Amino acid sequence: MLQGKYQTILSLITFSSVEVGKHLYWKIGSYNIHGQVFIVSWLVIFALLAIALFGTRNLNRLPGKLQNFMEFILEFLQDIAKNQIGEHEYRAWVPYISTLFLFILGSNWAGALIPWKLLTLPEGELAAPTNDINTTVALSLLTSLAYFYAGLSKNGIAYFSRYIEPTPVLLPINILEDFTKPLSLSFRLFGNVLADELVVSVFTLLVPILIPLPVMILGLFASSIQALIFSTLSAAYIGEAMEGHGEH
Secondary structure, eight states: OHHHHHHHHHHHHHHHTOOSSOOOEEEETTEEEEHHHHHHHHHHHHHHHHHHHHHTSSOOSSOOHHHHHHHHHHHHHHHHHHHHHOTTTGGGGHHHHHHHHHHHHHHHHHHHHSOGGGSOOSSSOOOOGGGSHHHHHHHHHHHHHHHHHHHHHHHGGGGGGGGGOSOGGGHHHHHHHHHHHHHHHHHHHHHHHHHHHHHHHHHHHHSOSSTHHHHHHHHHHHHHHHHHHHHHHHHHHHHHHTSOGGGO
C-alpha cells in the first residue's frame, strides 16, 4: 500500500515537471521571453497596419468595395463599444476595443490558417500568439488597467464606493471580482485557442487529407467568436466601471 502511495506521488512530481511545448527564448537582461510569440505578433500587427493604410488611403464620397468593407468593420467595432459602454462615453474607447478585437482575431486566424509548422526554428515552433498564456494574461491585465482608469477618471475617489454596494458585507467578494475578471478572460481565450490547435493537429495526423478542413473552418468561426467575446466583455467591464456609483 505504501509502495502504491509512493508511486502516485512520484507520478505527480513527474507530471508537474512536464512542460507544454518548447519555446524559442530570447534573453533580455535577466529575463527570458518567448521569441516565437513576438515574431508572430509583429507579423500580425504589420498585416493589420498594412490593411488599414491600404484600405483608407483613397477615401471617396462614393465608396468602393474596399472602403465599404473598412467602414463596415469600423461600424461593427463602434457598435460593440456603444452597446456596452453607452452612447455618451463610448467614442474614447473605440480605439482600445477595436485594437483588442483586431489583434486577437488576427492572431487566432494566423494560427489557424498559416502552416507555421513548415517553418523551422532553432527551438520551439511558431503558432498563434494567443496560444501562449502570457499573451492572454497581458491582454487581460490591460483591460483591468483600462476599467480602473475609466472608473477613476469618471467618478474620482467615489469609484471605490462600488466595493461596499449594496452592503459592506460584500466587500471581500467585490475585491475578489477584480482578480477573477482577468483570470476568466485570459484562461477562456488561451484554452479555446490551444484546444482548437490541438484538435486540428490530431485530425491532421490521423486523416491528413479532407477531414481536417471542416474542423479548420469551425476553428476559424470559434476564433472569431473568442475575439468578439473578449472585446465585448472588456467593453462591458469598462462600461460597468464608469457607472455613477457615488452619485446616489
